[in-house]
Amino acid sequence: MLLCIDTGNTNTVFSIWDGRKFLSHWRISTDHRRTADEYFVWLSTLITGQKFGLEIDACIISATAPRVVFNLRVLCSRYFNLRPLVVGKPECLLPVQPRVDPGQRPGPDRLANTAGAFDRHGGDTVVVDFGTATNFDVVDKDGAYVGGVIAPGVNLSLEALHMAAAALPHVDVTTPERVIGTNTVACIQSGIYWGYIGLIEGITQRIRAERDRPMKVVATGGLAPLFDQGFDLFDAIEDDLTVHGLRLIHDYNKEMGNG
Ligand SMILES: Nc1ncnc2c1ncn2[C@@H]1O[C@H](COP(=O)(O)OP(=O)(O)O)[C@@H](O)[C@H]1O
Numbered sequence: 001m002l003l004c005i006d007t008g009n010t011n012t013v014f015s016i017w018d019g020r021k022f023l024s025h026w027r028i029s030t031d032h033r034r035t036a037d038e039y040f041v042w043l044s045t046l047i048t049g050q051k052f053g054l055e056i057d058a059c060i061i062s063a064t065a066p067r068v069v070f071n072l073r074v075l076c077s078r079y080f081n082l083r084p085l086v087v088g089k090p091e092c093l094l095p096v097q098p099r100v101d102p103g104q105r106p107g108p109d110r111l112a113n114t115a116g117a118f119d120r121h122g123g124d125t126v127v128v129d130f131g132t133a134t135n136f137d138v139v140d141k142d143g144a145y146v147g148g149v150i151a152p153g154v155n156l157s158l159e160a161l162h163m164a165a166a167a168l169p170h171v172d173v174t175t176p177e178r179v180i181g182t183n184t185v186a187c188i189q190s191g192i193y194w195g196y197i198g199l200i201e202g203i204t205q206r207i208r209a210e211r212d213r214p215m216k217v218v219a220t221g222g223l224a225p226l227f228d229q230g231f232d233l234f235d236a237i238e239d240d241l242t243v244h245g246l247r248l249i250h251d252y253n254k255e256m257g258n259g
């Protein structure tokens, strides 16, 4: 079985695969202090609880929080006796090289999203990933990651308002019908929701204009469906895009005799 680990700054998703077949996935909050032993107790309970075996023979990791990688490596060596592939490290090959400024390292989640989106939708695609940050990842005709946009994440924006302004409570994201709020909570909810609708529309339009060609838009992340109600913002919403991309990058390395 292959273990794909997608560590974001907020949550980490572990998924297991039998060849190309997705078996299951589980989410744990990201915490660099979590030890290899803690990961193993948690993961083995969930895997065996679903009647899968513990025969993990390969692992690929994407980590936007690099401090967690050390303990994930220990998990792999101590419990599964293997060396994981870590996306973004020189030893992990990519199907297509990113084209960005010299010396720049795009987030590994963006490289995984690129591989996943190119496989499912082909080139000239934008991935909108609603994580801790909201990323737009632009995939060129040949499948190369060619840059994009990093905007503050939805929950981060809500938290920032609450933290910086004494009179503003913490509120949940909703889909308000009206723009003009008549109480504080409704005003914040409107600002986040309609602000985000504008951000998604505006940025995708500008990306299309800058590239001067049609671009497909694929959204991923838990909050994507919230922003698509009644709007035609996305051509597809795919929760599993990042782990699909990780699986593909792993398979590519295997085909090339790497790892
Ligand atoms: N289904 C959901 N409903 C509400 N909030 C969500 C949902 N999924 C994710 N979130 C929130 O979105 C933020 C980013 O989530 P996640 O995609 O796990 O981020 P990352 O990949 O950066 O760790 C978090 O603050 C999380 O609480």
Ligand SMILES: CC(C)(COP(=O)(O)O)[C@@H](O)C(=O)NCCC(=O)O
Binding pocket: 007, 008, 009, 010, 064, 105, 106, 107, 108, 109, 110, 131, 132, 133, 134, 135, 150
């Ligand atoms: C922008 C991000 C922090 C988003 O990560 P996430 O929200 O999944 O934690 C991540 O893609 C990252 O660390 N990128 C590195 C800089 C770059 O991509 O240019």
Ligand SMILES: [K+]
Binding pocket: 007, 008, 109, 129, 131, 132, 242
């Ligand atoms: K992510």
